[in-house]
Amino acid sequence: MNAVVYGVGTSDFGKQRETTASDLAWTALxxxxxDAGVAAVDAIYVGSVFGEMGVAQRALHPFGLHDVPVxxxxxxxxxxxxxxxxxxxAITVGRYERxxxxxxxxxxxxxxxxxxxxxxxxxxxxxxxxxxxYAMAATRYMHDYGVTREQLAAVxxxxxxxxxxxxxxxxxxxxxxxxxxxxRPIADPLTLLQCSPVSDGAAAAILGPPRGGPRDVRVVACAxxxxxxxxxxxxxxxxxxxxxxxxxxxxxxxxVEPDDIDLVECHDAFTIGEIVTCxxxxxxxxxxxxxxxxxxxxxxxxxxxxxPSGGLLSRGHPLGATGVAQVAEVVTQLRHExxxxxxxxxxxxxxxxxxxxxxxxxxxxxxxxxxxx
Amino acid sequence: MNAVVYGVGTSDFGKQRETTASDLAWTALxxxxxDAGVAAVDAIYVGSVFGEMGVAQRALHPFGLHDVPVxxxxxxxxxxxxxxxxxxxAITVGRYERxxxxxxxxxxxxxxxxxxxxxxxxxxxxxxxxxxxYAMAATRYMHDYGVTREQLAAVxxxxxxxxxxxxxxxxxxxxxxxxxxxxRPIADPLTLLQCSPVSDGAAAAILGPPRGGPRDVRVVACAxxxxxxxxxxxxxxxxxxxxxxxxxxxxxxxxVEPDDIDLVECHDAFTIGEIVTCxxxxxxxxxxxxxxxxxxxxxxxxxxxxxPSGGLLSRGHPLGATGVAQVAEVVTQLRHExxxxxxxxxxxxxxxxxxxxxxxxxxxxxxxxxxxx
Numbered sequence: 001m002n003a004v005v006y007g008v009g010t011s012d013f014g015k016q017r018e019t020t021a022s023d024l025a026w027t028a029l030x031x032x033x034x035d036a037g038v039a040a041v042d043a044i045y046v047g048s049v050f051g052e053m054g055v056a057q058r059a060l061h062p063f064g065l066h067d068v069p070v071x072x073x074x075x076x077x078x079x080x081x082x083x084x085x086x087x088x089x090a091i092t093v094g095r096y097e098r099x100x101x102x103x104x105x106x107x108x109x110x111x112x113x114x115x116x117x118x119x120x121x122x123x124x125x126x127x128x129x130x131x132x133x134y135a136m137a138a139t140r141y142m143h144d145y146g147v148t149r150e151q152l153a154a155v156x157x158x159x160x161x162x163x164x165x166x167x168x169x170x171x172x173x174x175x176x177x178x179x180x181x182x183x184r185p186i187a188d189p190l191t192l193l194q195c196s197p198v199s200d201g202a203a204a205a206i207l208g209p210p211r212g213g214p215r216d217v218r219v220v221a222c223a224x225x226x227x228x229x230x231x232x233x234x235x236x237x238x239x240x241x242x243x244x245x246x247x248x249x250x251x252x253x254x255x256v257e258p259d260d261i262d263l264v265e266c267h268d269a270f271t272i273g274e275i276v277t278c279x280x281x282x283x284x285x286x287x288x289x290x291x292x293x294x295x296x297x298x299x300x301x302x303x304x305x306x307x308p309s310g311g312l313l314s315r316g317h318p319l320g321a322t323g324v325a326q327v328a329e330v331v332t333q334l335r336h337e338x339x340x341x342x343x344x345x346x347x348x349x350x351x352x353x354x355x356x357x358x359x360x361x362x363x364x365x366x367x368x369x370x371x372x373x
Numbered sequence: 374m375n376a377v378v379y380g381v382g383t384s385d386f387g388k389q390r391e392t393t394a395s396d397l398a399w400t401a402l403x404x405x406x407x408d409a410g411v412a413a414v415d416a417i418y419v420g421s422v423f424g425e426m427g428v429a430q431r432a433l434h435p436f437g438l439h440d441v442p443v444x445x446x447x448x449x450x451x452x453x454x455x456x457x458x459x460x461x462x463a464i465t466v467g468r469y470e471r472x473x474x475x476x477x478x479x480x481x482x483x484x485x486x487x488x489x490x491x492x493x494x495x496x497x498x499x500x501x502x503x504x505x506x507y508a509m510a511a512t513r514y515m516h517d518y519g520v521t522r523e524q525l526a527a528v529x530x531x532x533x534x535x536x537x538x539x540x541x542x543x544x545x546x547x548x549x550x551x552x553x554x555x556x557r558p559i560a561d562p563l564t565l566l567q568c569s570p571v572s573d574g575a576a577a578a579i580l581g582p583p584r585g586g587p588r589d590v591r592v593v594a595c596a597x598x599x600x601x602x603x604x605x606x607x608x609x610x611x612x613x614x615x616x617x618x619x620x621x622x623x624x625x626x627x628x629v630e631p632d633d634i635d636l637v638e639c640h641d642a643f644t645i646g647e648i649v650t651c652x653x654x655x656x657x658x659x660x661x662x663x664x665x666x667x668x669x670x671x672x673x674x675x676x677x678x679x680x681p682s683g684g685l686l687s688r689g690h691p692l693g694a695t696g697v698a699q700v701a702e703v704v705t706q707l708r709h710e711x712x713x714x715x716x717x718x719x720x721x722x723x724x725x726x727x728x729x730x731x732x733x734x735x736x737x738x739x740x741x742x743x744x745x746x
Contacts, residue, residue, distance in 0.1 A: 020493055049426045050426070052491045053422045053423070053447065053449045053488070053692075054449045054728070054729055054736065055447075056447070056448075056736075057448075057449075057599060057729065057736025057737065057738065058736055060599075060736060061601065061736040066599050066600050066601060066736050067598065067599060067600055068598070068599060069458070069597040069598065069599060069738070070448070070599045070736070070738055071446050071448065071455055071459060072446060072447045072448060073444050073445060073446050073447075074426065074428075074429070074445045074446075074447060075429075075430075075443065075444065075445060076426045076427045076430075082444055085442070086444060086459070089463075089468060090462075093466040093467070093468060094466070095462060095466060115426070118425045120393055121431075224442040225440065225441070225442065226430060226433075226439050226440060226441060226442060226443045227439050227440055228434065228439060319426075355427070356427055356430065363427065363429075363430025363431055363433060363434040363439050363443070364430065365430065365442070365443055
């Protein structure tokens with residue numbers, strides 16, 4: 001039996017220094033219970049990375065959610081989708097009838113710029129923080145496939161334009177390729193506008209078994225895996241083999257092909273990330289992902305719309321909230337309720353998130369879900 | 374179908390500043406795979422509170438555990454048993470065949486003394502950190518039931534003596550009531566030796582379906598709940614209603630009564646904690662828990678042995694590792710492999726952990742498991 005998403009909700013995404021994680025959760029929780037049309041849940045999975053001990057209980061208690069099992073999970077940038085994965089499994093096996101997934105993260109008082117490496121992380125000490133790793137991948141990828149800086153920047157232009165129609169997004173902007181390339185360099189060839197920002201936000205979803213609700217959206221697959229990326233022994237160190245492997249399992253479970261997907265919310269923490277992830281998801285051949293955004297194929301109105309919400313680059317990337325916000329976007333699209341950013345005739349949507357330690361070398365988690373109208 | 378514990382493992386517990394969480398995990402992982410006699414697992418649940426983003430993946434990757442779903446959970450002091458709860462559920466519903474539970478925490482480089490409240494926690498700002506809350510509960514409890522300081526201290530004497538026979542314990546000591554009461558005051562009436570220490574440690578268990586292994590131990594119940602404690606509207610603010618409720622469900626699931634329990638590993642973060650928890654677990658009537666340790670009933674050789682490992686007070690309390698270490702102790706006892714601290718004829722054991730935010734007011738999680746030889 002597939003689980004069904006009954007409802008979704010989000011807070012605003014952005015730097016909101018005068019709020020707390022609990023404040024943001026309140027907004028998302030208010031929305032999700034209204035939207036799902038349920039009054040109570042049997043268990044709660046919460047994705048949060050930087051929240052203090054007990055952050056989940058603290059955010060839920062004022063809302064009156066304090067009598068059911070609360071399980072906070074952390075899986076770096078994939079924390080929200082890991083919570084979703086566990087909730088989905090709990091429904092499909094019949095453990096619970098109603099499960100709430102909450103993603104929340106308040107980063108702006110904790111982090112400025114790149115996520116700081118842990119003091120004893122040898123890769124971090126060597127300077128291999130995430131922007132540097134993605135930059136190295138971008139450099140090698142550009143060299144091997146004749147990709148240009150302009151093609152990288154096109155991802156940023158597309159996603160910032162998508163975010164203009166998302167009132168919850170952090171940075172909706174009409175940009176040119178030149179403006180993206182002229183923004184402050186972070187780790188060459190990546191400029192500021194090619195890196196996801198520091199964000200605060202919350203997102204929520206309620207899942208249950210099928211109930212015949214006309215707005216309910218089916219979760220036809222949710223696969224999860226772990227593994228290293230940036231493997232220097234591999235001929236394609238930028239290749240995100242883990243995403244390829246997990247996506248293959250998700251497509252099998254869902255009984256669909258990459259060509260069947262109408263829209264994707266994926267992990268564009270950096271522009272190069274969206275490009276190699278689209279390849280790993282089978283939306284383009286290896287080495288051809290850079291042509292997707294540049295040609296308009298993944299822009300609203302194109303063949304397969306990637307990150308109609310604005311993605312991590314432009315909607316924002318509050319780590320634990322991101323995966324649940326991706327689910328919320330896909331659900332809204334599959335209900336045909338996305339307003340000015342609606343993907344025409346959206347029937348099948350895909351969510352992909354990848355998370356790892358600060359340097360991303362030692363271990364990563366990846367979740368791919370396929371949802372269907 | 375009940376899940377079965379195939380094997381357990383732990384690191385040393387104590388202040389180990391020159392180690393990392395990954396170092397401690399390595400020891401526990403080496404032991405648990407040897408002990409369980411399995412070579413691989415299908416999923417991994419990791420309990421850890423203070424570990425950085427990706428701490429779970431980072432600890433598992435060097436051990437070659439990087440191809441399966443890794444889900445890190447945080448539920449304050451109950452993080453380890455929350456991970457155990459999720460692993461147990463995954464086995465009982467048939468999601469996986471082999472699941473690893475790992476608890477790990479490296480605290481000594483992060484925390485000195487009481488856990489610090491979050492900057493925006495109103496209770497913490499008012500001074501209501503955990504030692505203060507437990508002290509207030511102890512004061513009221515002593516007043517209402519005519520309990521003495523000496524009876525509180527007897528819990529510390531018992532658990533430090535138990536820890537003498539546990540080579541992994543942090544503080545095995547032969548103490549007198551007078552020495553406990555004469556130790557440095559922390560929050561009156563609680564003295565230093567009545568408070569669990571800052572600890573580093575790791576513990577692990579591998580679960581699966583029954584396989585007929587002669588040393589395997591059955592998990593006949595694992596219940597989990599959430600809720601506030603320290604409810605000022607209650608006539609018994611020290612009463613730990615949440616433990617009472619979750620324990621009742623665990624006893625029902627297991628089909629046993631409190632009188633059937635041979636040994637208990639419970640959440641003695643402070644001496645008063647063990648006393649009220651024993652009442653909530655049905656081992657003594659309300660107001661009579663303080664007579665258990667003082668009379669020797671819960672000492673090794675007594676009617677029902679409480680915290681034969683030394684408990685949080687003496688084995689140590691590395692938050693995320695604690696619940697898994699409790700499971701490891703009960704499994705070892707039920708196998709009759711506990712050596713000098715073996716509980717005679719141990720057939721049924723109980724694990725209880727409670728965790729909340731730093732102040733414990735807003736929300737708490739509680740897990741109670743019953744294991745059977």
